[in-house]
Amino acid sequence: MSENKTSLRIGIVAGEASGDILGAGLVAALQERFDEVIVEGIAGPRMLALGAKSLFPMERLSVMGLVEPLKRLPELLGIRKRLRQHFLANPPDVFVGIDSPDFNLGLEESLKAAGIPTVHYVSPSVWAWRKGRIKKIARAVDHMLTLLPFEADFYQEHGVPVSFVGHPLADDLPLAPDVEGAREELGFDVEDRIVALLPGSRGGEVRYLGPLFLQAARWCHQRQPDLKFVLPAANDARLSEIQALLKDFPELPLTLLDGRSHEALTACDAVLIASGTATLETLLLKKPMVVSYKMGAMSYAIFSRLLQTPWVSLPNLLARRELVPEILQDAATPESLGAELLKFFQDPLLRDQLQREFNDIHQQLRRNASARAADAVCALIKPKQ
Template identity: 85%
Template sequence: MSANKSSLRIGIVAGEASGDILGAGLIAALQQRFDEVKVEGIAGPRMQGLGAQSLYPMERLSVMGLVEPLKRLPELLRIRKHLREQFLENPPDVFIGIDSPDFNLGLEESLKAAGIPTVHYVSPSVWAWRRGRIKKIARAVDHMLTLLPFEVDFYREHGVPVTFVGHPLADDLPLSPDVNTARSALGFAADDRIVALLPGSRGGEVRYLGPLFLQAARWCHQRQPDLKFVLPAANEARRAELDALLAAFPELPLTLLDGRSHEALAASDAVLIASGTATLETLLLKKPMVVSYKMGPVSFAIFSRLLQTPWVALPNLLAHRELVPEILQNDATPAALGAEVLKFFEDPLLCDRLQRQFNEIHQQLRRNASARAAEAVCALIQAKS
């Protein structure tokens, strides 16, 4: 569908780095369809680089768990109230909430009730837990854009218009990663044996998983002293936290990076990683991984009771079975994580099987996602105009 007017005004809210990537791809695709695209809301650096105006720092929305966000609730409610007033006073052609469902769905519900078309980009894990949210989603969302194929049926069953768009990372990343170039860029040799540590991009994740992952690295290094480790810091705040943690691990041959998580993953032989969206990039780079997660004990107690799927790791959800080990909460000890990581160095056939299965999933997710998302947004605007 070609644009039927020369300009487009978008309200948008992205709450974390993965949403910023999705938003940037969508904005770029819409900019190819319209002479002018104005974007306002909450945006990260990638979207801002395409001209999006961010009224608040995206970091303010990056909270984790079930209990922890309550501490920030007054601030989050103030931000949402201001955005609601802003968009109701000067309505955009469409509002797009990217992930962050606890923040975005309430905003979308108000805007949809006022006649503003609403799109939610990235399905909440409503099929996995808190399934009652589908009622609110139906009230709040004119069109759902999903990244994963198995999500579509759930929305169709509940009468929510939905489009599976695939994932932009699957479009962007080659089927065969360039390992040697990544290693060279990071100063590693072609024959180095490398483990990437990715404890997450949020402060709470680094607090819970940072020490654990470093202890697991020490456990591995004591048994295989030739291993090297690489640890990308998501931003300056995480860098400071990781620097402080590393003081207790002077013996580890570890390279701490400012950003560059993609190169760290591409260069690695195996990955120890927090459950989350980064596991998808790891899969697309065909890297064997051990997935872990920890959160506050109250949050985990609530979460585990509500969970309605046997897995939390995206590779396992996509495969409908346990492709990679996931070790959560109290089960996540340095020895348990380290033992699973070392299996990838002891069993080449295991790695080969994983990489073939990762390649199949990669091809399923290659759908020119940003263009498909832009097509769905344009179709909604036309239908509502």
């Protein structure tokens, strides 16, 4: 990059709120390096607040599951075609696709072929399944930015330029969480022994894991009556579903929250949690956890055959060994989950050792991610003639 360069035109496409958060961090870091940063593509409220121009509403890309994307496929393909035409007619200095790989990689491949430098921010789970996608990624991406270190190792092995930038959540969360403050906010006493239950944010997850987690909580409470429980519902729909489930557990000392998962995780002593991204926040808050997941028998048969890693949870993937128990599908019973949870209260040394290892991983992920991502983006920018 030329030292005299004072303006930057960047194309960005983020398909959901988490991508908007990453994009805003990147844009803010770039604004510190340039007098003017022109951002256009698809952005959410955080990037819009920094001056980005969104050519389409970000919500149009925020589709989940298998059926909904297929129903919306013509619209999504139309949006991608118009973005491609726009960027080819008005080439940015660099294009950054943030997550949303099914949408962004095809766009990046076209732009890279036209000589526009391309960056993909957040690795697809190519290291876990569908490894053949690495060929398309190599064609589409000049540089991959990964949030996790083992992801960067995979790309290096396959000859794809990559930077491990760290995780913004590790930058944002303190190394020592304010447990007393969180307990006071939620109405718990300092000496309370608290288990947080996080059965997931999707309807299917609560359907499979909600009753199971509550049964495991009952099993634990019968054996350790001083335990208290807290369950943060991810949204209004989950709140209603969990309220209906709780009618079968009148004896359970449980505080149901509307959102506020961060406070619940900070306040608790241990966590029973669905496998997913929330396990990373749980790790960064230094909370011992038992990870579980259940799905339909057919879906699990397909998933288990496709999976190419020994573990499913981020703590174990980051540690590259079984740091926390994973109890999946038919093995997940109230007794098996409850027995693992109670170990954290019966063995303080186990809890202390886990917290030390979580702290080490937190330090590893705390790398000023947005600034590192901006460095990698700047390195791709070609000097203007």
